[in-house]
Structures are given as structure tokens and as C-alpha cells.
Amino acid sequence: MGRALYNRPASEGVPPLGESVEGELVYKKIVVGTDGSPTAGVALDHAIGLAKVTGATVHIVNAYKAMTTMAAIGPDFSAPDRGVLEDDARRVCDEAAEAARAAGLDAVTHIAEGDPADALVKIAEHENADLIVVGNRGMMGARRFITGSVPNRVAHHCPCHLLVVHTT
Numbered sequence: 001m002g003r004a005l006y007n008r009p010a011s012e013g014v015p016p017l018g019e020s021v022e023g024e025l026v027y028k029k030i031v032v033g034t035d036g037s038p039t040a041g042v043a044l045d046h047a048i049g050l051a052k053v054t055g056a057t058v059h060i061v062n063a064y065k066a067m068t069t070m071a072a073i074g075p076d077f078s079a080p081d082r083g084v085l086e087d088d089a090r091r092v093c094d095e096a097a098e099a100a101r102a103a104g105l106d107a108v109t110h111i112a113e114g115d116p117a118d119a120l121v122k123i124a125e126h127e128n129a130d131l132i133v134v135g136n137r138g139m140m141g142a143r144r145f146i147t148g149s150v151p152n153r154v155a156h157h158c159p160c161h162l163l164v165v166h167t168t
């Protein structure tokens with residue numbers, strides 16, 4: 001039997017592993033952010049594992065930037081077409097949803113234009129989610145030694161629990 005997670009104060013003690021107390025299971029809706037990177041994939045796997053334990057629906061989010069400000073730099077800069085960006089975002093979400101469904105879970109995808117942290121917070125609010133899951137690093141992770149900007153920003157505005165998965 002899987003390990004259960006309970007929404008009760010730590011002072012009341014941790015129930016024995018595997019014990020199910022009806023109505024006390026938490027994490028019924030988990031929002032997970034992915035940029036399609038392998039490290040975000042580790043965060044997704046973690047979210048899927050948690051959802052299997054708690055019976056949660058997984059809401060997968062990919063945010064893309066239309067880069068209108070970069071396009072304004074000059075005539076030589078050609079910004080990717082919005083449709084292409086949207087297609088990429090949809091592909092990233094669909095692949096993640098496929099992994100969640102292969103694990104027997106209900107999965108919902110959300111593609112959003114704009115800042116990823118803002119999108120995650122907004123969707124978690126709108127969906128009344130219990131938990132947001134993100135990786136500690138994403139696409140740029142190989143080049144940095146500090147936590148990515150998305151977990152950092154989400155932490156400041158998160159409307160629910162936040163899990164930053166240590167992916168690297």
C-alpha cells in the first residue's frame with residue numbers, strides 16, 4: 001500500500017505509513033510546471049509519484065514568452081512566430097500529460113503566455129490547487145549554481161504548498 005500524506009498538524013504526530021484516514025488525504029490537485037527540460041522532467045516524475053499516492057489530478061503548465069520586446073530591438077531580429085511557440089508549448093504539455101496518464105492519472109494541460117511563475121500562481125489560484133511542484137533548475141540549469149528564477153518567484157506568491165524538487 002502506498003504512503004499516505006495527511007493534512008494534520010505535526011504536533012499530532014505522523015500516522016503509520018499506509019494507514020488511510022478518510023477525508024484527510026491532501027494533494028487532490030497538483031500543479032506542475034515544465035519547460036520541457038530533463039530537469040523539469042524530474043520534477044514532473046516527482047509530481048506524478050505524489051499524485052499516485054494521493055489520488056490527485058495533475059495540472060501541467062508550460063508558459064511561453066512571445067518576446068515582443070526583443071522583436072522591438074531592431075529589424076534584423078526575427079522573433080519566433082507566436083503559433084510556433086504555442087505549438088512547442090502544447091507539445092511539451094502533451095508529452096508530460098502522456099507520462100501522467102501512462103501512470104494512471106487524470107491530467108489537464110495549461111499553456112500560458114507570459115511569465116512562468118505568474119502563470120503557475122494564477123493557475124493554482126484559479127484551480128484551487130493544493131500543491132505546486134517545480135524543479136530547482138530548468139533549461140538554463142547547467143549554467144547556473146543558484147536556484148532558478150521560477151521557484152524563487154513562485155515561493156513569494158504561492159497560494160498553496162510549494163515543492164521545489166532538487167533535480168540537479
Ligand SMILES: Nc1ncnc2c1ncn2[C@@H]1O[C@H](COP(=O)(O)OP(=O)(O)OP(=O)(O)O)[C@@H](O)[C@H]1O
Pocket residue numbers: 032033034035039040041043061062063064116133134135136137138139140141142144147148149150151152
Ligand atoms: N516556461 C515554463 N513553464 C512552466 N514551468 C517552468 C517554465 N520554466 C521553468 N519552469 C519550472 O521551473 C523550474 C526551474 O526552472 P527555472 O526556469 O527557474 O530555472 P533555469 O532555467 O535554470 O533558470 P532561469 O530561467 O531563471 O534563468 C523548472 O524545473 C520547471 O519546473
Ligand SMILES: [Mg+2]
Pocket residue numbers: 035138139140148
Ligand atoms: Mg528557465
